[in-house]
Amino acid sequence: MTDIGLKRLEFSLDAKSGVPYYKQIILQVEMAIADRRLGQGDQLPTVRSLAVDLQINPNTVARAYNELEIRGIVTTQQGTGTFISDKQIELDHVKREQMLTEITRAFITKANSYGFTIDELIDYLQEIGPEYER
Amino acid sequence: MTDIGLKRLEFSLDAKSGVPYYKQIILQVEMAIADRRLGQGDQLPTVRSLAVDLQINPNTVARAYNELEIRGIVTTQQGTGTFISDKQIELDHVKREQMLTEITRAFITKANSYGFTIDELIDYLQEIGPEYER
DNA sequence: ATTATTGTACTAATGGTTTAGTACAATAGG
DNA sequence: CCTATTGTACTAAACCATTAGTACAATAAT
Known part of the structure; x- marks a missing residue:
């Protein structure tokens, strides 16, 4: 091999x-x-x-x-x-958008039911974002 | 009743x-x-x-x-x-933080594997945020 | 062509998840 | 108290998800 x-x-x-x-x-x-x-x-x-x-x-x-x-x-x-x-090639723009909507809404709904606000989510994302930077 | x-x-x-x-x-x-x-x-x-x-x-x-x-x-x-x-009363601060970390990381990992960057996620959250405002 | 390498199809067994049937237990309210 | 209302416990049946066993099919490399 x-x-x-x-x-x-x-x-x-x-x-x-x-x-x-x-x-x-x-x-x-x-x-x-x-x-x-x-x-x-x-x-x-x-x-x-x-x-x-x-x-x-x-x-x-x-x-x-x-x-x-x-x-x-x-x-x-x-x-x-x-x-x-x-x-970026495989998924066309429309499907990409649909996917983004789907997973984001699921995320928000779940976070929301635990009492987190959108602003908290955005803050936290900005905070830990650098760890995932490309 | x-x-x-x-x-x-x-x-x-x-x-x-x-x-x-x-x-x-x-x-x-x-x-x-x-x-x-x-x-x-x-x-x-x-x-x-x-x-x-x-x-x-x-x-x-x-x-x-x-x-x-x-x-x-x-x-x-x-x-x-x-x-x-x-x-806000039931969950103490530590558990709240842990929960936020957990669900956010899962969200990022999934989104990332579909090619979305953190910046895209933040932008989209800010865009649709108003719909969920309290 | 032949062979090694790659993924695939089909089946069955196991085990966990989900739901319902039925009966029970705790609380509220008169 | 007594009764109505609420959630709960226990069991079993049906279902579905997961994994493995085994054999097959497609491609690459020689």
């Missing part, structure tokens, strides 16, 4: 967390993108290799990758692998 | 949505709080009456109310009813 330039990603599963394995994988990919350990074009571990690594069934990894693909976050090609896609 | 001042709340369930009934109830309460149809001290429909209304089992309503109580959003008293609690 030749090294095709996979970034060193440390996946790990917590069996006791109650979070399904495939969701843990999705989360870890999302987080890796968020803090730039992964970027456009980067290859994810193959379904098999990650399955062996984590000692789970290949289908479980495949399921995670599938959901990521449905969301437009990765692209998979049989025989080649799974890669981080370029969302 | 005397009218004890229940606000007119229109609960409704979508059986086909795939979202469990009890979660739909929780969401509708959260949304009602978010846009001020419900506020501190307001009474929710009784477990029984809402169950009859929605044609589901009382335990399903009770479960929704229980989760809301665990989250500190409502207070229930047997024989009396279930009421919106005052979260």
Whole structure:
């Protein structure tokens, strides 16, 4: 197996967390993108290799990758692998807008029910924003 | 049954949505709080009456109310009813801060994986903020 | 072409979630 | 007290989500 330039990603599963394995994988990919350990074009571990690594069934990894693909976050090609896609190209403007609306409203509603105001949310975002800067 | 001042709340369930009934109830309460149809001290429909209304089992309503109580959003008293609690009092400052961190980070991570930057999120929040103003 | 590598399909087992049935317990109010 | 009203406990059935087992299919590399 030749090294095709996979970034060193440390996946790990917590069996006791109650979070399904495939969701843990999705989360870890999302987080890796968020803090730039992964970027456009980067290859994810193959379904098999990650399955062996984590000692789970290949289908479980495949399921995670599938959901990521449905969301437009990765692209998979049989025989080649799974890669981080370029969302600015993959998602058109309208869908991007819809997505932004959807996740933001869910966030506001939840925060609101805990008594947080929009202003508090904005303040906090501005405060911790630098940690996520690109 | 005397009218004890229940606000007119229109609960409704979508059986086909795939979202469990009890979660739909929780969401509708959260949304009602978010846009001020419900506020501190307001009474929710009784477990029984809402169950009859929605044609589901009382335990399903009770479960929704229980989760809301665990989250500190409502207070229930047997024989009396279930009421919106005052979260600024119920949640201490530390827990409030933890909650803010938790839900905000989840929001950022998800948004980020879709290619949204913090600045976009802040802009959008400021844009739609007025709709949620108290 | 042949082989190794990649993802995929289909099935079944397990286990947890969700809901309802039924009966109970606590409080309020006369 | 007594009764109506409120939430609760316990059980079981149905459902669905998750994972693994196993075999297959598509592509790449030689």
